[in-house]
Amino acid sequence: MGRVPLNFLVERRVSGLLRELVAVEPVIALHGPRSVGKSTVLSGFAARAGGSVVDLDDVEVREAVVGNLAAVVAGATPLCVDEYQRVPDILDAIKARLNREGSLAGTAVVTGSTRQDALPMTAQALTGRLHSLTIWPLSQGEIGGVREDLLEALKVDPAGTVKQVPTSSTTRAEYVQRVCAGGLPLALRRTPATRARWFDDFVRASVERDALELGRVRERQAMADLLAHLAAQTGQLLNVTKAAQAVGVSRPTVENHLRLLEDLFLLVQLPAWGRTLRSRVNAKPKVHVVDSGLAARLLRLNPDKLAGLDPSALTDFGHLLETFVIGEVRKQASWLNEAVALGHWRTSDGAEVDLVIEYDDGTVIGLEVKASERAPAAEFRGLAQLRDALGPRFAAGIILTTGRRSYTYADRLHVMPIDRLWTPVRPTTRS
Template identity: 30%
Template sequence: MEYVRRVIDTILDEVFPGLPAIALEGAKGVGKTATASQRAETVLSLDDPLQLEAVRAHLDLVSTAKPPVFVDEWQIFPPVWDRVRRAVDANPDEAQFLLAGSAQVAPGTRIHSGAGRIVRMVMRPLAVSERRLIDPTVSLQDLLTGTRPDIGGASPLTAADYAEEIVRSGFPGIRDRPERQRNLQIDSYIDRIVDHELPDNGMRVRRPRALRAWLAAYGAATATDAAYSHILNAATAGEDDKPARQTVDSYREHLQRVFILDPVPAWTPAFAPLRRLTKTPKHHLVDPAIAASLAGVGKEALLRGAGTRVGASAGTWLGALFESLATQSVRVYAAAAEAEVGHLRSADTSREVDLIVEDRGLRVVAIEVKLAGTVTDHDVRHLNWLGDELGDRLADKVVITTGPHAYRRPDGVAVVPLALLGP
C-alpha cells in the first residue's frame, strides 16, 4: 500500500534527526508504524514474539542496531524506554531512535520519565486534509498570524459526504475497505480494545458488556461536557446493579491510557480578563466512527437524525459527530503550528466556543463548528463577544461548516468548509 504523507511528517522533517529520540503515541491503527518505518533503518516490532524474545534476551540490541532504530509497541517491554534513555545520555549527538506505543505504561511500572531525552508526540487518525478529498485552501497556521488572511475556495462536499467520512473513520487501514468489511473491522477494533488491549495493559475487565455500554454512552455524549454520572446513568438505564464509581473511574483511566478517549480540555486563558469559565473537558473518542459503530448507526441513519445524545438539550447527534470530526482535524493542524486546543464555556453556560486554538505567542483562533451550509449572525455571536474580550490577542474567528464556499463575513468571521481547512 502506498504511504500517504501525514501532517506529522512535516514536523518530523524539521525535528528528526536533530532530536535523538522521539516517541509517537496514539491509539492502535492511527498509522504510527507506517510513519515511523519511513525513517528507520532498523525496525524492532515487540508485538512479534520472536523479536520480543530477542530484545528480552539482549536488550543492547536496541542501542547497537543500525540507526535510526524504530521500536514498535515499546510499552510491551518497558525496559526498552530506559535503554533508549541511557543511549541518548551516552551519545546525544548521534542517537537516533523512534518509539511507537499504543498505550501508556501501566500505573506502578517503574521507568524514568525520559524528560529532556525522549520527546513525546501524539498521532491521531487521519485529519480531513490527509484523506485527500480535495486540496485545502485555508491554513490554520496562517489564521494564527493575526493578519486576517484572505479566505476563499470551493468545496463539493455536502453534509452527506461528511456523514460518510464519519462512518468510514480516519484509521488508514480501515477507511478504504468496502462498507461491510469496514463495519466488521470497526466492530472488531472495539472488541479487541475491551477483550485484549485493556487486559494486556493492566485492567481486569470483569464485566465486558458493562464497559461496552459505558463506552457507547460516552460516545453518545460526544462534544458535550456531560457529567460522568449522566453518562453512567445512560449506560445503565433501567438497571439496579450499576458499576461502582471506582469501576467507572477505572474505565476512564484505562481507556485514556490506550488513547481511545481523547477529551478536549477546558481552555484556561493566561493574561486575559475572562473569569468564571468551566474547567470540565469536552468528551470525544479518538475517532467518531467508534461512537457510530457502538450505537449501530450508519450514514443514512445519521442523516435521518438517528442517535440519542447524552448531556445535550439541542442539536443532532450527527452535528456532534461532525464537531468531533472537525476537532480531530484541528488538533492535528494545531500540533503543526505548535498550538494547543481547548474549549470555552462559561460557568453559567451563557457563552460557549467549540474550539480555542492558542499558540506559543498566546495568539488565539476561536472556532465554532456548525453542521450547516450557511452562517447567521446568531451563529457568530460568541465569537464576536470573545473578540471584544480579548482584543488583539484574538488572531482570528472561524466557523467551520458543511457548506460549499470559504469566505470572510463583513464582521471579520472566516467561514470555512471543513474540507478546505488544513495545517
C-alpha cells in the first residue's frame, strides 16, 4: 500500500528565509523545478505583504505586461512576478527602476523555472542586486510538519547529537515508499497510479515546452533519452563520453543537453570535493536526478519492484536511496544561515564518501548512505581516510543506514538511521 496522498498545504521553510531576505536585498529570485511550489510561496508572501502577483504564465497578463513594462514595475513594492522567464525583459525594467530610485530593499520578488544565467538576455540584468534562492522539492520534515535541525546540531556537537536521537522505527518498506514518492507537491497529491502519469506529463512538459522556450535544443528525443540514461546513473559518477555513446549523439550535444537539464532543475551535479587533499582524488562529479520520485518513475521502478531482496532490486534501491538522502541534505543546507559546500570524495584506489558537507569555517562532515541495516567495519574505510587527511577540521563521519540504532563506532565515526534526517534533535512541531 502506498503513502496517503498529501491533502493539505505545506508550510515551506524557504518562506521564512524569504521574509528575512526581503528586508535587506533589493530583488529576490526564487528558482526551482516546475511544479515545486514557487507560485504558492510567492502568493503567500504577497498576501502577507498586502499585494498581488503578476502571473506571467497567464497569456493575457503576459501580453498586457509586454506592452507596459515601465508601468508594471512602477507600482507599489514589493513587486511580485511569477515565471519571469516568460518576459525576461521585466528584469531590465526592474533594473531601470533601481537605477532611478536606488537599490531599495524589498523592491521585487520574482520566480522562475529556469536558472537566471540560462537566459542570455537576463544574464547581466540586476548583477549584484539580485539574490537567488532555490526552492527544492518538499523535504520529509516539511511533509511531516517538523523542523529539521540535524545539520545545525551536527555542526555544534556531533557525538552528542548521535546520543540524543531515539531509536528508529522506520522499516525498509517505508523508506521505499518515501523514495518512490519523492517531494514534488503535485505528485504527492496523487495516488501511486495517477502519480506515475503525472511524472510522465512533468517530463514531457519540461522537454517539449520549457527546453524549447530556452531555444537551445533541437533534438527533443535525444534530450529525453539522455535524461532517461542519466536517471539510470543517478548517484554515480558522470561519464559524458559513455552517455553520448548510449544516446547516439555527439559529446558536445550531450554537454549542451546536460547543461539544459540542469538549467531546468531536472538534474543536479554533485562536484568532486577535496582535490587539493591528495593527487589521486577523482575529479568527476556525480549526477543526481533532482527528485527521487522522478528518478524512480524514469526507471519504471515502484515499491513492489524495489521490495525484493534480489541483487537487481538492492542495487536500484541503493542508488535511489543515495539520491533521496543527498536531496534531503541539500534542502536542509539551503536553509542554513551560513554557506555550505556539498560534494563527494572518491580516490583512485576506491575509497569514497557519498557526501561531504563543508561549512563556512572549514568544518567538514562526511556522510555515507547504505541501503542495509548494518554498517560493517569495512564500510568506514572512506570516512576514516577522510578523517585522517583532514585532522581537526573533520567533525564527524556518519553512515546512514536503514537500521534502528544510533551509535559511535570509533573516533568521530558514527552510525545513524536515515530517518534522523527528519527527526528533530530538539523536538518541536510548528503550530
